[in-house]
């Protein structure tokens with residue numbers, strides 16, 4: 001077994017308004033926590049990404065942020081790559097940097 005690099009895990013802290021917004025989306029699958037870790041592979045390029053909320057009709061709201069303090073919350077389509085072994089679809093957004101989510105456990 002080769003050892004896979006870990007998650008990036010750089011945290012983002014949401015404001016109360018942002019938590020309330022994500023918590024208030026229709027059919028939200030998750031209880032929104034105010035601090036979220038980046039879910040991309042460690043050492044990745046570009047912005048950090050963390051799933052904010054999975055809402056009605058599988059609409060996924062992602063939090064994107066950079067080290068300079070910029071931040072954006074928006075809907076991103078899912079990555080379409082499947083794990084050939086488990087057939088689980090990657091949980092990260094389309095075009096994410098680094099390895100797919102299922103390869104990072």
Ligand SMILES: [Zn+2]
Nearest residue numbers: 008010038048
């Ligand atoms: Zn990151």
Ligand SMILES: [Zn+2]
Nearest residue numbers: 079081090100
């Ligand atoms: Zn992927």
